[in-house]
Amino acid sequence: MTACMDVIHGILSRVKSPEDPLAMIKGIYLMADEYDSYSNEYLVPINSVLWKSQRADADSMLKGFWAAVKSGLGHSISKCYITGVLPQSLVDNTSGFNVAQYVSWESKLAGFCGLTEADVAAVLALEKVCGSTVKAKKHLKIMKDHYNGFNFVPGG
Known part of the structure; x- marks a missing residue:
């Protein structure tokens, strides 16, 4: 994720002319949908032995990912939207991303x-x-x- 943000920042920093098509872009919008599908399997694991051996690595990777997203907010990442995620996963898997605002119950965003x-x-x-x-x-x-x-x- 950090390498991806570095590439985006590098491209945007090379824009010199106001006529460049990228001149008005200040960062990207990141949308993550159902990133917790792997952890939902933990609720009813098909192979609990295999799951236990892989869970720690998957959790660590996700926490690192969300920490990298948090560090990029306001710089390379303008906005981040997370959809289709169980509230339980938001608590545990995004502990590195503790800047989120929960808006799922706002009716004006229901069709977003x-x-x-x-x-x-x-x-x-x-x-x-x-x-x-x-x-x-x-x-x-x-x-x-x-x-x-x-x-x-x-x-x-």
């Missing part, structure tokens, strides 16, 4: 990345998908009960 509750309900309401309004409501409830870590913001 991914689907809103209205999007999911509209698909479930299609006759070919669930067959009836009753089944669509049932399936939406199941999804909210099991997947609301992804936060279907009410009214979003």
Whole structure:
């Protein structure tokens, strides 16, 4: 990650002319989606022996990655967005990145990345998908009960 930020900073620092297409770029926007998928396997590991031997290395790599992102914020990285991550993973795996602001419940951002509750309900309401309004409501409830870590913001 540090090498990547060095490359970006190097490219941007070589821009000399205001007419250069990169002249107005001050840094990148970093978006990380579902970076915790490996740690979700820890909740129900398929091979617990293999998992235990690899977990420490994976945790160390992630903590180092987020520490590098934190050091690049405001310099090479203008903004960082993390989506599709369980709150438990934010606490443990990003301990080097303790500058985050949790905005998942802000309705004005509900459609920023991914689907809103209205999007999911509209698909479930299609006759070919669930067959009836009753089944669509049932399936939406199941999804909210099991997947609301992804936060279907009410009214979003």
